[in-house]
Amino acid sequence: MDWLSAMRLDALAAVDFHWLGLVLELMLMPLIAFVAGLGLVLMLRKIAARLQRRVGPPLLQPLWDIIKLHAKETQTSHGLIHEIGIVMAIGGYVAAVTLLPVPGMNGLAQQGGLIALLYMTMIPSLGLALGVGQCANPNGSIGISRALTAMLAYDVPMVIVIFGVAFHFGSLNLVHMIAAQQAGGVATWGMVQMPLLALAGLFALQGMLGKQPFEIYVAPAEIATGPMVEMGGKFLGGLFVMQCFQLYTGGALYVTLFLGGGEHWLTFLFKVFVVTAIPMTIAMVFPRYRTEDMVRLFWKWPTMIGLLGIAFVMN
Amino acid sequence: MATSPTTVVDQLLAGLHLPDGFDAVAGVIRESLAHVTNSAIWTRYGQQSLEWLIGMNPVDRLFMLSALTLLLMLLLGRLRSAGVLAVLLYGAQFAALLSTDTLFGAPVAAEVRITVADQSLHWSYDALSWFFAMITIGAAFVTAWYAAGSWMRRYREAGQSARAFHVALALNCFGMLLLVGSADLLSLFLGWELVSWASFLLMALVGGPGAQAALKYLAYAISGAMLLLGGIALIYSIGGSFEYGAVVAAIRGMTDVQVWTLLLLLGGGFAVKLGLLPFHLWQAAAYAEAPGAGSVFLGAISARMGLFGIIVFIVGMIGVSRLMTLEIPYTFMSSRELIAWIAALTIIVPTYTALQQHDARYLLAWHGIGQGGYMLLGLMVGDAVGSAGGLLHCFNYAITQAALLMAVFAVVHRTGTADLNQLGGLVTRMPLTFLVLLFGIISLAGLPPMAGFVSKWMVYRSLITEGMPLLFVAAVVGTLGTILSVYKLIHNIFLGQLRVEHQGVAEAPLSMLIPMLGLSALIFLAGFIPGPALSWVAQVQGQLGLPVVPWVLGGIVDPRGGLDMIWLVGILMAGFGVGALVFYGFGGRSRRVHQLDNYAGGHFLTADVHYQYSDNFYAGLMHLIGPWYRGAFRWLERSLAATLDLVSFGAEGLYRVAQPTLLMLAAAVAMLAWVF
Amino acid sequence: MTHIDQVPTPGAPLPVEIGVKAGAARTNPFARVFDELVRFAQSRSLFMLHYCTGCGAVELPPAMTSRFDMERLGIQPMVSPRQADILLITGYVSVKTLKRVILTYEQMNSPKYVIGICSCTVNGGMYWQSYATAKKLNDYMPVDIYIAGCMPRPEAVIEGLRGLIENIRTGRADAWKDYYRRYDYYLGNQQRLFGADWQTSTDVIAEARHYDLFGPATLGAHTALLEQHQRPLEALEMRIEIPELMRRRSRSDQDGTAQ
Structure with missing residues (x-):
């Protein structure tokens, strides 16, 4: 089977790093992302509480929730696809966070790139959609139909931003982007160079994180939390884990594109938390839009701002 | 040199450019073939026909096999085992295609030529032809397999003709092989028409809404063919030859207006088949209503013939750089x-x-x-x-x-x-x-x-x-x-x-x-x-x-951001592994409940x-x-159809009422004048 | 069709056994290793499904919002029974409502806790004389905590929840196991109220069997009555039935019998 061995060598030959280091990254990065994600969830709930003049949950509340859900003694499953869906939802984000360059761990990010990352984050949505579909609950299906519509809405400004950023840096490689931004300090940050795109990106981030006013697909009082309606126990726990990754991915991607990534972990995480706090704060003072209004909004303002931003970038 | 199936297999494997590790597989194939070659029937008939096939020009051999498929389906299509036979024959076509080795090797011209009115139609296979022929035969192969068993039984039970289906499929495949191998404008047009009519046959097999859609397709296909014919006539009037070499030279010498005209004519013709806007309305119904397996074949490759034409003429001969110089006023x-x-x-x-x-x-x-x-x-x-x-x-x-x-x-x-x-x-x-x-x-x-x-x-x-x-x-x-x-x-x-x-x-x-x-x-x-x-x-x-x-095994290498799918899939699978660990490794046993x-x-x-x-x-x-x-395109289509209806109604009235013989005579004279 | 009078009386109303340590071991390996941690997490993270049937519901908003803020105890409202740990019944349960309450309870994932708020859930309260109201909630499902009062103030609600949290942390809040172990008793009461053809779309007996939660009184006269008319509730298992392969197998089976 020298053909197979040749194949493996060929694949590895393109990599500068020792592959053991990459395997280490593969294990470490999701772990860090998860812990950071727990912090982000806590921050989300704390911000909500403080805005409502409440105390809010204790420090480890997100962790207790996940442990409790996984430790449920009876777990209701609607079939194999229901379970696979959760595995895909977590797995897709685990893959996505390993493709994000973070301080000191850029090896895997070299293999992906912006578009690959964007499409990798659609895998969890697909997995979740499949799992919810198997539940045979129309509330869940309605939720998914709305969530996919929301994706159609926020991805239009999102891809405009991605185009603009990729064109500006002349590369799809996230590591190159960070290097270019860190070369000249704050003046070369994407946010300073492309303020309009940064604004449109923030708008899209709000939709991507599924926070108010764009959380019609959850709509607890109307469709009983939509996709989560039949999710209990570790199924819901898996979705909580996914949420940690989702918040982290959104924040880290924005930091990578517009805030020059991180020189080291402290600044990186600080930026991620600050960026993620913005949509969370906005979310807590808004009710929600109906689906069609949300689509209209996304296709109008952030899209226009983004196109204007591209016009500046390309000239 | 004695030709035996073993040597054929050797040649095939050589043509495949497989890595060395496949020697073992080749050995197994050779061994099983040895059983066949030792039989009596083989030594009497098989050896001779094989030698004849081997001796042929590879492209001729491909056409030969495709035509043979068509012939056998015409003769034996009613047999219950015709499906299996068809699968084997498409497999043989695939092998014949691989043996042409035109992908990595030099283009091979077919020896088959037809000379009509001093113009010779000839065919030649190059990398592009190989690529499209490979998809075509592959699609025919899987379609034939899909249709070979239970599907065909059901199809027969519904009162449909299995032979008609097999023939339609074989004809489609044959027509496409001719089309993608065409080496001059006339053979291109011949292949084009063959493909158009063959796909009409496949669409219209079961009647009902399928036949309706097929008729609509036909209207589109004929107008597309007319545009194509116009384009060919234009090229011929400028270059004076149907040969591709001369065509390229002719296009290079054309003025911008002429290229524009050519673009509209040829592009329009091919766009109809590809289903480009605004000529897309026929396709969905025609493909969807075709009999199941036929729909698979049509959906997979049929419309790509239009793309093939665009690649040959617009991308290959006119060239994207020339297109960029053609400004729209x-x-x-x-x-x-x-x-x-x-x-x-x-x-x-x-x-x-x-x-x-x-x-x-x-x-x-x-x-x-x-x-x-x-x-x-x-x-x-x-x-x-x-x-x-x-x-x-x-x-x-x-x-x-x-x-x-x-x-x-x-x-x-x-x-x-x-x-x-x-x-x-x-x-x-x-x-x-x-x-x-x-x-x-x-x-x-x-x-x-x-x-x-x-x-x-x-x-x-x-x-x-x-x-x-x-x-x-x-x-x-x-x-x-x-x-x-x-x-x-x-x-x-x-x-x-x-x-x-x-x-x-x-x-x-x-x-x-x-x-x-x-x-x-x-x-x-x-x-x-x-x-x-x-x-x-x-x-x-x-x-x-x-x-x-700049490709590698896993994708593309590029300093501005490449793609390595081996890594990407590996990371994704690792992610799924982590996901499975989190889900199945930690947490209580789940119980499946009723829906x-x-x-x-x-x-x-x-x-x-x-x-x-x-x-x-x-x-x-x-x-x-x-x-x-708003259905704007449907509205356009309907209004065009209504206009045509009106015109034909008027013409019919003229023929019937006012001096029918005179008009017929005039039409005949006009036609003769146009022909000569 | 069995008439309602023919449903056997499910014996004397038994006391709810709060605080009795579970006989069966935890089925969850994760839980077995980190039992303490898990119990703590369970006590600090409670998702609440409030089934607001009566006037007691009005006391919940202040308990949840800025005045008392349940979230600092890790309690937050949830929407569907699959997600919830606590079923909060806030007032009288009419017969018609009780059917839904029972279905909701059975659809929740264990460990699950029931809290009855207001006097109506304890003994019918001011609806004691009503023909259409279930008097005692714990006849139909095991109740972990009653918060009496008409209506109890938010402080009382929070106090009750704190009691539940303490019970969970010390492993005493396992009334939910009682529903599996003495299902016949609860089912009997339900049948006496709703009629002999009473059935929810959940299969409690199969669940008890699956999770090894069977007790001596899981089955009895009433479950036998249920089985007489029970619609099948087996999960639709994924099956790959390729006819050709199936036929070949059955043919070989026949060959086997012929020899």
Whole structure:
């Protein structure tokens, strides 16, 4: 089977790093992302509480929730696809966070790139959609139909931003982007160079994180939390884990594109938390839009701002 | 040199350029062949005919085998085993194609020539022909396999003619092989007409709505052929020859106005077949209503013949750089941007039409039109990665669409309906078909790790690096629409509540499952290791004079951001592994419950009330974009048809009432004058 | 069809056994290793499904919002029974409502806790004389905590929840096991109220069997009555039935019998 061995060598030959280091990254990065994600969830709930003049949950509340859900003694499953869906939802984000360059761990990010990352984050949505579909609950299906519509809405400004950023840096490689931004300090940050795109990106981030006013697909009082309606126990726990990754991915991607990534972990995480706090704060003072209004909004303002931003970038 | 099957196999394997590790496999094949060659029948007849076949020109051999398939299907098509025979014959065609070795080797001209009125029609195979012929024969092969068993039995029981089906399929394949091998304008036109009529035959086989759609197709195809003929006449009037070499020279010498005319004529002709806007209306119904297996073949490759024409003439002969110099007066656009925008609209409009379909076959057929847009868009960008993406998408799309349509027709085979509002929950009854459809939709939507992602990624990347923001957004909007509509497809068929009447449904028959599963494996492999397919595409690019894509086994190497699918799939699988660990490793045992044990706000669910969300699936979105579907193209088509009706009505009145003989005479004289 | 009078009386109303340590071991390996941690997490993270049937519901908003803020105890409202740990019944339960309450309770994932708020859930309260109201909630499902009062103030609600938290942390809040172990008793009471053809779309007996939660009184006269008319509730298992392969197998089976 020298053909197979040749194949493996060929694949590895393109990599500068020792592959053991990459395997280490593969294990470490999701772990860090998860812990950071727990912090982000806590921050989300704390911000909500403080805005409502409440105390809010204790420090480890997100962790207790996940442990409790996984430790449920009876777990209701609607079939194999229901379970696979959760595995895909977590797995897709685990893959996505390993493709994000973070301080000191850029090896895997070299293999992906912006578009690959964007499409990798659609895998969890697909997995979740499949799992919810198997539940045979129309509330869940309605939720998914709305969530996919929301994706159609926020991805239009999102891809405009991605185009603009990729064109500006002349590369799809996230590591190159960070290097270019860190070369000249704050003046070369994407946010300073492309303020309009940064604004449109923030708008899209709000939709991507599924926070108010764009959380019609959850709509607890109307469709009983939509996709989560039949999710209990570790199924819901898996979705909580996914949420940690989702918040982290959104924040880290924005930091990578517009805030020059991180020189080291402290600044990186600080930026991620600050960026993620913005949509969370906005979310807590808004009710929600109906689906069609949300689509209209996304296709109008952030899209226009983004196109204007591209016009500046390309000239 | 004695020719025996063993030496043939050796030659074939040499032509495949397989790595050394396959020696063992070759040994097994040789051994099993030895059993055949030792038999008495073989020494009497087989050896002779084989030697004759071996001695032939490889392209002649391919045509020979294809014609033989057609002949045998015509003679033996009624036999029960004709399906198996057809599979073997298409396999032989595939082997013959590989033995031509025109992909990596030099082009091979066929010795078969036809001389008509001092013009000789001849054929030649090069890398481009090989690429399209490979998809064609592959599609015919899997289609024939799919149709060989249970499907054909059902088809016969419905009172349809198996022979007609086999002949139509063989004729399609034969026609396409002739078309992609054409080496001059006349053989091109001959192949074109053959393909058009053969696909009409396949569409119209079962009558009913299919025949209606086929007739509509015919109207389009004839007008397309007229445009093509006009283009050929134009080239001939300038260059004085039908040979491709002379054509290239003639085009180079043309003025801009002449190139514009040529572009409109040839482009229009090919656009009809490809289903580009605004000539896309015929395709969905014609492909969807064809008999199941026929629909698979048509959906996978038929429309790509239009793309083949565009590649040969517009990309190959006129060239993208020439297109860029052709400005449209009073606008900032060049003809290249015009075509690119037509391609982008072809992505968006049919994709969002697909979103509204509630028949699985129509949904896929509409997507087929939309995906054609990606191929053309990639080719129009014209850089190394973009054009490679466009070409690669032909292959990736073909395997994807074939698998998808097979899965849908397997569901039709079992449940009798493709209506998305009449199905649901079939994943527990047809899990393998579900898997095939799942692989297919991931690929069609262009998500990793399937094949479709690679080619779409290449198109996106080229649009970014070449700085085409609006086209990029249009392409992504098409992809998002695809994700929406394919989720609806898989949800409404396989997920949700299983209907009472489908409780006893069984998995698809084995004869249909094997090609389906084979194709899904191919979809995954072509996504995991895109290198081989990229190597074919690189050869095609080299032959067309396009910049060649810098490919490696895992994808593309590029300093501005490459793609390595082996890594990407590895990371994704590792992610799934972590996900499975989190889900299965930590946490209580789960228990599967009945589908009626479900949250309904405290309501007691019963089997007689269907608890499923399927109709008007994207209600919220349709609130907004629903009014945008104005059917403008249908309106245009209807008004054209009405005008034609009126004209023909008037002409008929003239013939019948006012001096019929005189008019007939005048028409005859005019025709003779035109001919001579 | 069995008439309602023919449903056997399910014996004397038994006391709810709060605080009795579970006989069966935890089925969850994760839980077995980190039992203490898990119990703590369970006590600090409670998702609450409030089934607001009566006037007591009005006391919940202040308990949840800025005045008292349940979230600092890790308690937050949830929407569907699958997600919830606590079923909060806030007032009288009419017969018609009780059916839904029972279905909701059975659809929740264990460990699950029931809290009855207001006097009506304790003994019918001011609806004691009503023909259409279930008097005692714990006849039909095991109740962990009653918060009496008409209506109890938010402080009382919080106090009750704190009591539940303490019970969970010390492993005494396992009334939910009682529903599996003495299902016949609860089912009997339900049948006496709703009629002999009473059935929810959940399969409690199969669940008890699956999770090894069977007790001596899981089955009895009433479950026998249920089985007489029970609609099948087996999960739709995924099956790959390729006809060609099936036929070949059955043919070989026949060959086997012929020999």
